[in-house]
Amino acid sequence: MWSDIFYPDNPKRREELLRKSQEFQDLMKSNFRATNQLTDVMNEHLNCCFQHIALNESASLKENCDVMIECIHKIQAVVEKIDKELKEKLDPTLYEKLKVLNLSLPPEELKGLSKAIAAVCGVEGIQATAVISILINTGDILENLVSQIGKFGAGTFACVGLAVVFMGIDMIVEAILGSVERDKLEKALKEYDEALKEFEPASEKYQDNITYVRMKIEEIKK
Numbered sequence: 001m002w003s004d005i006f007y008p009d010n011p012k013r014r015e016e017l018l019r020k021s022q023e024f025q026d027l028m029k030s031n032f033r034a035t036n037q038l039t040d041v042m043n044e045h046l047n048c049c050f051q052h053i054a055l056n057e058s059a060s061l062k063e064n065c066d067v068m069i070e071c072i073h074k075i076q077a078v079v080e081k082i083d084k085e086l087k088e089k090l091d092p093t094l095y096e097k098l099k100v101l102n103l104s105l106p107p108e109e110l111k112g113l114s115k116a117i118a119a120v121c122g123v124e125g126i127q128a129t130a131v132i133s134i135l136i137n138t139g140d141i142l143e144n145l146v147s148q149i150g151k152f153g154a155g156t157f158a159c160v161g162l163a164v165v166f167m168g169i170d171m172i173v174e175a176i177l178g179s180v181e182r183d184k185l186e187k188a189l190k191e192y193d194e195a196l197k198e199f200e201p202a203s204e205k206y207q208d209n210i211t212y213v214r215m216k217i218e219e220i221k222k
Helices: 002-006 011-046 061-089 092-099 107-121 126-136 139-153 162-167 169-176 182-221
Strands: none
Touching: 011 061, 011 126, 011 182, 061 092, 061 107, 061 126, 061 139, 092 107, 092 126, 107 126, 126 182, 139 182
């Protein structure tokens, strides 16, 4: 095995990197699925028209990262546009109520807030109000995920096909030997390992937030 040649005294390192590769695969797939769930919610309640995105294992890591980043940027643009309109047109007191939306508010207050939002954004209903409130308050989560995905997309493995990354560290080594000098290989693999340490919590927070949005909508339906 190539990895045995480069790391003859460290088989545990190879096993760890294989595990990290699997973690990355799972995170990427989960992030794509969560993003599609979020855009479904926005399409239904905010009159958006997002298309689903799909992980392409025939493409490079960078190409898949770019697909994800482009979609999140479109989501951010919608949220920022709505937020700007609400700041400009809503009474400041109503805007603050929206930002700290409490679904246990008296029904008449919730309805009043929903009507005010409908007048500004053209979307109505308590569910739409809840979606807007949550999205406005999670801009940092979206931005953090974009940052972490961007690091992967700019890293040593950016041009390696995703299927190769998913097949394990030995295939990665063979794929990058043509462009990365052997004495730089260990540094490249360390970069991959360290990037995952930041990517994992960012991904989990992003996915948890989307689950929260969906749970709140279901709560309102009841």
